Amino acid sequence: MRDYKLAVINILTFLVFSNIAFFFMYPIYLSAVDVSKTGIGLIMGIFSVASFMVRPIAGKSIDRVGEKPVLVSGLLLIFVCSLLYHVVHGMVSAIYVLRIVHGIGFSGFIAATFSTIAKFTPHEIRGRAFSLNGATMLAALGFVPLAGEHLMDAFGHPVIFHGGAATALLGFSLLVLTRKWEKISGSVGPKVSYVKILKNRSFFFVLVAMILFVNSQATVLNYFLLYAKTIGISGGLFLGIALGLAVAIRLFGGAVLDRYSKLLIIRICFVSFGLGIMLIYKLDSTFFYVLSFILYGAGLGYVFPALNALGAEQGSVEQKAGMMSMLTMAIDGGFILGSVFSGGLSDIIGLSNTFVFAGAVSLLGVAVTSFAPIREHALKYQSAPEI
Numbered sequence: 001m002r003d004y005k006l007a008v009i010n011i012l013t014f015l016v017f018s019n020i021a022f023f024f025m026y027p028i029y030l031s032a033v034d035v036s037k038t039g040i041g042l043i044m045g046i047f048s049v050a051s052f053m054v055r056p057i058a059g060k061s062i063d064r065v066g067e068k069p070v071l072v073s074g075l076l077l078i079f080v081c082s083l084l085y086h087v088v089h090g091m092v093s094a095i096y097v098l099r100i101v102h103g104i105g106f107s108g109f110i111a112a113t114f115s116t117i118a119k120f121t122p123h124e125i126r127g128r129a130f131s132l133n134g135a136t137m138l139a140a141l142g143f144v145p146l147a148g149e150h151l152m153d154a155f156g157h158p159v160i161f162h163g164g165a166a167t168a169l170l171g172f173s174l175l176v177l178t179r180k181w182e183k184i185s186g187s188v189g190p191k192v193s194y195v196k197i198l199k200n201r202s203f204f205f206v207l208v209a210m211i212l213f214v215n216s217q218a219t220v221l222n223y224f225l226l227y228a229k230t231i232g233i234s235g236g237l238f239l240g241i242a243l244g245l246a247v248a249i250r251l252f253g254g255a256v257l258d259r260y261s262k263l264l265i266i267r268i269c270f271v272s273f274g275l276g277i278m279l280i281y282k283l284d285s286t287f288f289y290v291l292s293f294i295l296y297g298a299g300l301g302y303v304f305p306a307l308n309a310l311g312a313e314q315g316s317v318e319q320k321a322g323m324m325s326m327l328t329m330a331i332d333g334g335f336i337l338g339s340v341f342s343g344g345l346s347d348i349i350g351l352s353n354t355f356v357f358a359g360a361v362s363l364l365g366v367a368v369t370s371f372a373p374i375r376e377h378a379l380k381y382q383s384a385p386e387i
Contacts, residue, residue, distance in 0.1 A: 041343015
């Protein structure tokens with residue numbers, strides 16, 4: 001039953017991140033209707049702000065009703081919002097409302113997804129489990145922009161909204177038709193305090209490292225397609241190749257995370273990831289184009305699942321849902337910075353220099369994971385229960 005549910009979770013993750021990937025093309029539409037880069041940053045960033053704000057509520061909701069109701073509710077909100085974007089395209093206030101509700105739906109979905117993996121995957125294969133789940137995310141983020149560019153050229157901007165709605169509807173239908181899904185018991189009620197979780201210094205610095213990573217990744221995902229269009233290259237092709245490399249690493253190299261030090265792998269791959277992003281400003285050179293997607297893709301392949309697995313090792317079994325809610329809040333926080341701050345920064349220093357800055361910021365992750373008191377295998381875990 002555990003393997004069955006994890007398979008469903010991975011399919012749903014692919015579909016939801018396909019929805020998110022369609023909306024990474026939204027800045028192209030907003031730019032076409034004369035929204036400034038700062039405005040684009042605010043519109044894209046409010047999604048993550050909403051997701052961030054409701055994450056603690058999502059964690060407690062999972063504890064009370066189980067993962068499936070939260071997943072269903074999240075998918076339904078994502079589907080409805082995706083359809084309505086096309087209706088309110090000229091109403092800025094309505095766009096902000098939709099971005100907020102869209103972010104709330106995503107928040108519930110991702111919190112329930114990470115909770116399932118963290119609580120019910122044995123420690124010995126947790127790195128591989130997060131790598132496989134991360135591979136489905138990247139597969140969506142790599143394939144959809146490449147296909148979306150061609151679809152948008154053929155059918156216009158509505159492809160963003162209709163394509164996003166279709167993926168959410170598929171995920172919602174799959175989950176509703178999945179009958180065998182008992183409530184997963186946990187404990188994120190009065191027994192576990194988020195303040196207490198944050199006092200775990202090892203876990204706290206995992207959160208800091210995650211924010212640094214996601215900030216830089218969000219800058220790429222939100223602004224690279226727009227930047228590529230301005231310099232006359234296919235942004236979808238570059239992302240497709242880079243994310244394809246990362247997907248291959250997560251599919252076939254995930255076992256490395258369970259065999260060797262996750263902290264060592266994170267440090268090495270933070271360097272690769274950061275340098276790859278910094279080289280984006282030189283994509284007019286074939287040599288730097290190839291070097292950039294190799295370094296960026298290789299780093300991306302390992303940093304995210306390694307940080308997730310490292311975060312899942314912290315604390316007690318009873319704290320799992322709470323900790324994973326906090327970890328996904330860190331992801332949201334990084335996306336807020338990458339969307340809003342990078343949008344404003346690019347209005348001042350230009351998009352190419354913004355990528356250099358974002359890559360440099362991610363290199364701070366090397367310092368955090370080298371000198372902060374982060375523990376591996378913080379507790380000895382019992383085997384994960386069947387679900």
